[in-house]
Amino acid sequence: RALVPGATSLVRSTAMSPGGDSDLALLDFEGVALRTELDHHLCLKGYCVLDSSLEEDVLDDAVDDAVALKRAGRFQPPPQEIVEGFLGPEGSREYTWLTATDSEDYADGERLKAVVEQLNSVATDAAVHCGYLGQLRCSKAAVLRGGETNDEIVEMSEQDCSMWLQTFTTAKLMVIFFLGPGEGTLELQPFDDESGAVVITSRSGRIVVLRADMLQHRHVSTIDDYTVVCWITAAISVGARGWNEIGAPNMPVAKELLEWMKERLKVIASLEVEGKLDDSVPRAWMQLAHQSYFRHEKNPIAIRGDAGHMPGQWDPSVFWQSVNHGVDYVSEIPYMRWDHGEYYDPTPDSWMESLTYRPPTFIKTTVRHGQYIDGVELFDTKFFGISVMEAKGMDPMQKHVLETSYEALFAGGYKKKDLMNNYIAVYTGCTNPEWNYIDREAGACSGTGSSQAITSNRTSFALGMMGPSSSIDCEMSSSAVALMVGAAAVATTNSRRTESGGNCSASIVGGVYMSFTPFMWPRFNAWMNPKGRCFTFDENANGYVRGECCASVCLKPFAEKVDGEFVVPDMHTLGCMTGWRMVSNGRAASLTTPHGPAIQECLHDAVKDASVNLLDIDSIECHGSGGLLDDSIEASAVAAVLRGQKGGENETLVLGSVKANTGAQCEACGIASMLKVIYNIAYACNAPLINLKTLNPHIELGEGAIVFNTESVAFRGRSVFSGVSTRGLGGTM
Numbered sequence: 001r002a003l004v005p006g007a008t009s010l011v012r013s014t015a016m017s018p019g020g021d022s023d024l025a026l027l028d029f030e031g032v033a034l035r036t037e038l039d040h041h042l043c044l045k046g047y048c049v050l051d052s053s054l055e056e057d058v059l060d061d062a063v064d065d066a067v068a069l070k071r072a073g074r075f076q077p078p079p080q081e082i083v084e085g086f087l088g089p090e091g092s093r094e095y096t097w098l099t100a101t102d103s104e105d106y107a108d109g110e111r112l113k114a115v116v117e118q119l120n121s122v123a124t125d126a127a128v129h130c131g132y133l134g135q136l137r138c139s140k141a142a143v144l145r146g147g148e149t150n151d152e153i154v155e156m157s158e159q160d161c162s163m164w165l166q167t168f169t170t171a172k173l174m175v176i177f178f179l180g181p182g183e184g185t186l187e188l189q190p191f192d193d194e195s196g197a198v199v200i201t202s203r204s205g206r207i208v209v210l211r212a213d214m215l216q217h218r219h220v221s222t223i224d225d226y227t228v229v230c231w232i233t234a235a236i237s238v239g240a241r242g243w244n245e246i247g248a249p250n251m252p253v254a255k256e257l258l259e260w261m262k263e264r265l266k267v268i269a270s271l272e273v274e275g276k277l278d279d280s281v282p283r284a285w286m287q288l289a290h291q292s293y294f295r296h297e298k299n300p301i302a303i304r305g306d307a308g309h310m311p312g313q314w315d316p317s318v319f320w321q322s323v324n325h326g327v328d329y330v331s332e333i334p335y336m337r338w339d340h341g342e343y344y345d346p347t348p349d350s351w352m353e354s355l356t357y358r359p360p361t362f363i364k365t366t367v368r369h370g371q372y373i374d375g376v377e378l379f380d381t382k383f384f385g386i387s388v389m390e391a392k393g394m395d396p397m398q399k400h401v402l403e404t405s406y407e408a409l410f411a412g413g414y415k416k417k418d419l420m421n422n423y424i425a426v427y428t429g430c431t432n433p434e435w436n437y438i439d440r441e442a443g444a445c446s447g448t449g450s451s452q453a454i455t456s457n458r459t460s461f462a463l464g465m466m467g468p469s470s471s472i473d474c475e476m477s478s479s480a481v482a483l484m485v486g487a488a489a490v491a492t493t494n495s496r497r498t499e500s501g502g503n504c505s506a507s508i509v510g511g512v513y514m515s516f517t518p519f520m521w522p523r524f525n526a527w528m529n530p531k532g533r534c535f536t537f538d539e540n541a542n543g544y545v546r547g548e549c550c551a552s553v554c555l556k557p558f559a560e561k562v563d564g565e566f567v568v569p570d571m572h573t574l575g576c577m578t579g580w581r582m583v584s585n586g587r588a589a590s591l592t593t594p595h596g597p598a599i600q601e602c603l604h605d606a607v608k609d610a611s612v613n614l615l616d617i618d619s620i621e622c623h624g625s626g627g628l629l630d631d632s633i634e635a636s637a638v639a640a641v642l643r644g645q646k647g648g649e650n651e652t653l654v655l656g657s658v659k660a661n662t663g664a665q666c667e668a669c670g671i672a673s674m675l676k677v678i679y680n681i682a683y684a685c686n687a688p689l690i691n692l693k694t695l696n697p698h699i700e701l702g703e704g705a706i707v708f709n710t711e712s713v714a715f716r717g718r719s720v721f722s723g724v725s726t727r728g729l730g731g732t733m
Contacts, residue, residue, distance in 0.1 A: 022206065026053040026118070035125045038209060042126070042173075047188055047210035049200060052118060052177070058111050059204050063179050065109025066143050066226040069096055075145055079156035081260050083149055084216070085168050085253035087176070087227065091184065091219030093147040097140055098228075112228075115177055116141045119207070119228055123175045126209050127232045136172060139231040146184065146221030158285045161261055166233075168254040173232035174212040176219075180204030184221035191216060191250060202227075213250045262292075269293040283615070283647065290612040291719040298611050299566070300558040300576035301487040304506075305411025307404040308551035308675060311373050311662055316551065320679035323661050324687040324712050329371045330533055330545055330663050337372065343518045344368045351525035365521040369532030371547030371663040376514060379403070384462045395435040395450050397512045398458050400550040401428055405459045405508045412506065412554030413571060420464035425489040425507035428456040428471050429479030429667045437519040459508065467504045473667065475728035476623070479511025479551075480670025484580045486555050510552035511671035527627070527729075534626035534664065536657045537635060537708055539694045544626045547663030551671045575678045578721070579610025585731030592729050594630050599637035599725070602733055606723065607642075614642050615651045618720040619686055621673040623727045624657025625664050632698035634725070635706075643704025652705045652716055656689045670726040677722045684720075686713045 023041050024034070041048035052059070069075065075094035078086060086092035099106045101113050101120070119141060127136040156164075176186070181204055189197040191214060200208060202219060210217060212231060219227065268289040271277040294300055310319040311329040322329075333340035343363050345351075350364040379399040381391045384406075391399070405426070409419065436450050448454045452471050460469040468489060472482045486509035497503055521528070529535070529543035558576050559566040583602045588595035607614050620638050624631055635655060643653050658676045659665075665672050680686055688711045695708065707713070727733040 022049040022051045024048065025051040026122075026207075027051075035128060038122075038126050042209065042211060046190070046214055047198075047208060048126075050122065050207040050209070052205040052207055054114060054118060054205065056205070058114055059179060060181065061111035062109070062115045063181055063204075063226055065112035066145075066179065069108060069143065070094075070145065075143075077150060077152050077154050079154045079160065080149070081156055081161075081256050082164050082168075082253060084218075084256070085164065085251065086144060086229070087146075087186075088218030088220075089149050091146050091221045091227070092144055093149055093223055094145040095142050097142050100140065112143075115179065115228055119175055119177045119230060122207055122209065123173070123230055123232055126173055126175065136232050136234055139167060139233055141228055141230045144227045144229060145223060146219070146225035146227065147223030156260070157280075158264065158282050161257055161264070162282070162284070165254060165257045165261065167231055168251050168257065170233040170235075171212040171231045171251065172234050174210050174217070175230050175232065176208045176210070176217075177228040178202040178204060178206045178208075179226040179228065182222055182225050184219055184225060187218045187220075189216040189218075190214060191252070216252065265289045265292050269295075286613060287616050290616050291717075291721075294558075294578065295611045298578065298609070299492050300578045301491060301555050302558040302571075302576050303553050303574040303678060304413060304556050304571055305408045305554035306552070306574060306675060306678065307407030307411060308549070308671075309373055309375070309400050309404060310549060310551065310672075310675075311371050311547070314375070316675045317679060317682075320676060320683070320687065323658060323676060324683070324685065326688055326690050327661060328533075328690060329661055330369050330547070331371070332368055332532075333370055334372055337515070338517060340368055340518065343521070346530070348530070351522045354522040363518055363522060365518060365525050365528075366530040367521065367525065367528045367532065367545060369545045369663075370515060371545065371665070372515070373548045373550070376400070376548075386462065393448075393450070394458075395433040395455070396516075397430060397433055397435070397514050397550065398455050400514070401430070401455055401510050401512050401552065402459050402462055404550055404552040405510060406463060408510075408552040408554045409463075409506075409508055411572075412556065414506070414554075416463070422465055422506075423467045423504050424465040425467035425486060425504040426456045426460045426465060426469040427482040427486045427489075427507065427509050428459070429473070429477075429482040429511035429670060430455045430471050431473045431475070431478065431513070431667050434514070434516045434519060438517050455512070465508075467507065474732040475730060476625070476664060476666060476669040477726040477728035477732045478667035478670065479509070479672075480674075480724065480726040481582060481732065482509050482511060483553075483555075483577070483670060483674060484582055485509075487577050487580060490555055490557055492557060492561065505556070507555045508552055509555060509671070510550070511665075511668035512550040513546075513666035513668045514548050514550070515546055527625075529626060533691055534624070534657075534659045535691050536622075536624035536626050536660045536689065537631050537655070537696050537699065538692050539628075539696050541626045541628045541631055541696060544659060544664040547659075547665040549662070549665040549668035549672045551668060551675055553671070553674070575681050578612070579606045579608070581606035581609060583733060585733075588731065591731065594633040594727060595731065596633050596637040596640075598731070599634055599727075599733065600641040603638060603641045603723065603725070610721070612721055614645065615647055616721050617642050617653065617723055618715055618717075619654035619656065619677075619680070620723040620725055621677050621680075622655055622657045622725050623669070623733075624655075624659055625727075626659060628696060628698065632696050632700075634727075635696070636698075636700040638725070639699075639701045639704050639706050643706060644702050648702075648704040650705065652707055654686045654707045654709050654713065656686060656709060658687075660689055660691045670724065673724045673726060677724055681715075681720060681722060684715050684718065686715065688712050 074096040308316040486507035585595040
């Protein structure tokens, strides 16, 4: 009877009646003939029954060897979760692993060794000729003692679960060698439950090879009977991203183990919260628990929508794809902004000779490169109900923030009518507009049109939102601080605010910087690179070039509390913010110099706030502004705090910075880095760090597994934790 669904006989019928004779005798077949017959029966029926070529006295002595192992205390009852993977509840009372027969330490009995060698020989023949199942390998052999499982509860450890789950998930064939001495019955039943069962008589010297990934197998025997088994498993395939691709398990025992693993991860997460978790839990399980569950008091903040007017395109996803291909967006100053030839002087100290900073008087700079976005003059006045006269007096940064804010809210599930009188917060990282430093017509609305505070307030007004509204200026960390404040506005961690109904239903967080004049360039020339690029983490690092960006994200709680229980809404989520921290340099070497201990404290506390382990962090999007000293301090501090501990040499940490592609986008640095990280996670890939040829010699990485990826590299797993680090000129990070 063919048990494998869809199997048909094209050669001859070999149907076997229950309890009938064997299909093959090892005395009659060997080599290619044996492999051919095995292949035929496995394809036809899903199993093959063979008679051993070992003498009867050898088999009797093998039973005596198994009994000796029992007396030596080697046998142990299996955990209940894996009984079905062995030979069922009536044939898997106890088991023990056997030492490899080619080991110098083998001492399990010479007759039992002969049985295992024949078992391995049959397994090898089945594996070699069943190559259509993929690359196969044979597991260790185990001796099973028959009879019903006892009532003793055996606790399964995390290590055992990992081992058995890998075995049963990848098992293709199972080879069973019945030692006896008594007889029993082996029942084979397809997983699909559409075909009838086949019952095979088990007796001393009988071998059964079966498709473990298609047939349920149960053996009925007594406590005096012994069986030797092994599995032929497929090598875990590695996908294009380097991940293990096991696929959905077929065997019921594998599904049961997966359920046990999920429940165990929940227990591990609970014990960690209660402070009762010991050190016996494997590192991989701790990491998986952190990736699977969050603490109730640390409800993650979900990024539900995003929008950006980025260099080259107005789509953050397309922007990331270009960064992933290593696009360099820095160029010479476009003439559409200003004629930079009037201000550029390659003499190294020319910027120090500037008499004033007000064009068109004497302004000089050694830098002639930057990164600029297209369409700064475009704006949809009608959609936002703004008159043409008022729009003429508006700073372009206000216009673009207004557009990206609505686009992000729309992506987060809001329509224009939903926003009116809604308690939604608005936070924008921006600075005093350069719009104030250029010659233009002063209209009736020029006061509000060029105010830094109004940049956020106008978004709230135009869309009718009544939540907190504030513009934040911390230099290059402005939008990162706005992200943190925006996340805090919707977080449910403040019980008093939650009880009083003060939480915002959502927050729209943005960052914007646009350059319209070289007015400020002499002031920042000391930090800018005359070569016109950000050589982040490179030995040629000598400063940054300025870049433009306007981007916004819509933040909401990841889970909503309904009737006292957390419920995750069915909404699109780009990523989640799980922890954050803001500090200042304090009393460092100077006001503008990075402070290593402050960076370490900020990172450590952010990871602690996320309730994860330092080794769980997979990548950090660094500030990386291209300064020789600044980069070395930051990279060394990150390496010390995240990988300067036991196990740090085994856990890869990727460091990168988008500023190598775009320059320093000033107050929009944090939001630009966040968007890169979001799409790194969405595409499961670390975008490369360009302009890195030789590593900054001042960077001290210690023994940690630190990677500066100069090409696109996949994450080490399907779920990751990534960090974003930014720092303002005055030390806010």
